[in-house]
Amino acid sequence: MTRHSKNCTASSVYSYHEKKKDAKASGYGSLNLRYGKDGVKDFDCCSLSLHPCRDPVVTPDGYLFDKESILEYIITKKNEVSRKMKEYEKQCKKEQNELAELGEAEQRSQVEKFLNTETAVASPSQAAQGEKSKTANISGPSVSNMVAGRDKKLPSFWIPSLTPGNKETKLKKPDKTVFCPISGKPLKAKDLIPVKFTLADASGSSSSLEGKRERYKCPVTGDILRNNIPCAVLKPTGDVVTMECVKLIQKDMIHPLTGNQLKESDIIELQKGGTGFASANDQLTGKKARPVLQA
Template sequence: MTRHSKNCTASSVYSYHEKKKDAKASGYGSLNMRYGKDGVKDFDCCSLSLHPCRDPVVTPDGYLFDKESILEYIITKKNEVSRKMKEYEKQCKKERNELAELGEAEQRSQVEKFLNTEAAVASPSQAAQGEKSKVEKITGPSVSNMVAGRDKKLPSFWVPSLTPGNKETKLKKPDKTVYCPISGKQLKAKDLIPVKFTLADASSSSSLEGQRDRYKCPVTGDVLRNNIPCAVLKPTGDVVTMECVKLIQKDMIHPLTGVPLKESDIIELQKGGTGFAAANDHLTGIKARPVLQA
């Protein structure tokens, strides 16, 4: 096959490069775009409000939250569980009442059947009618759907509760456990650990919102950023770099207080996510658009 010239427009070949170029210009095909640094949540921001934490706390898994936001989330979830539990208990009570009514109706029908049988054997039909009226006085009217002309009535197609085949949705017993909104693991208020950041410049503590370099490691003095792995020392809540953690792990002694540490006292702080459903793992946004057919 001969090589195409630059001005050749009669070719039946539609290359991948041409397809991508046309899709970008015409708005067809999936659009991929990588998030920039402005679209990534800072490591010291709350995972719920996405703002710098005023009173930071961290979960045992290393996810940072503002104390006010996470406590409000826990209270909201508990109130929701309480509401669902009341609805579930109401449904259970209704089912118990229905079972009790069915049991009483079955007992009445058995008594009625027994008395009718005895009356038919011992006396003529009039006596049987008299016994039936006595039974109705004692046990009440029959609940059968085949007496008193009830078998001629059709269910209503206009009333939702009487529509044929209408079934009530049964509620499942709600789970009382509150889960972390980021990790999906069980979350308790008592497990939240207070965090203490060391200011990079103590004189500018009033305007942390607009600063990029807000905090530093209290041991090494390195400025903390998203690209620097950090960890929280559980006994005091100080945030240090992972390079400092490597030095701490040699002696397992707190560098600021001298208190012995355990491996569980070092909590790696999770990096700032994108603020979207996929955080840390996928930093690319994909938008599906109509496909351009060749």
């Protein structure tokens, strides 16, 4: 068959180019996209809002956050845990009530069994009368679904948890620990350390830093801080210095600005920002799952 268009529809081979073209047009298949330089945050931006921090704080693992954003995150998580805890307590109370009802039902059954045994040793007339009543009950049982406590156990076809054949999902006791949204480690508000950046232009204001590329500098060496320059936070004062400066500090462990003694735990390596190079990022590719085209 002669080729009558750009893609021969009579071919038995579904080429990679045709597959990608059809996936782009129809929206099927997984979408992989490599981040560009503008798709990753800078070193001085909040890990949640992705904007330059107005009141920066850092976690013990070196992740930078805006104080307002991270406190709002912690409060939201605590409110969520509180809501889940109330639901869990409600479920536990319901289970206790069900166990109490089962205990009462078992006690009633034992009492009825005892009364039936006493009736068997009663007078023959009473026994015959009792047998007659039993045969009457057996011959004509009630078909109503509102007797013998069945009115409280009616299934509901509209509520999923009460649908016949569907067991109610049991909730687990929620964990009250708040985890860092980036590292996944436990995080507390008291662990956040204030950070102080040194402006590259001392005459400028911190309110107009959004569009500037060279915003901060090392207060010791004067080097401009960028995404490809490793930095660290000095915990006692919150100053951000370069790792080259840290190598000099580690010789005598004295703060270069205040002269106080430092410990190894007082030096927190700041997580670097992203760049357009794969070697400077842990993950530079985003993947989005879309509907799968099945044959």
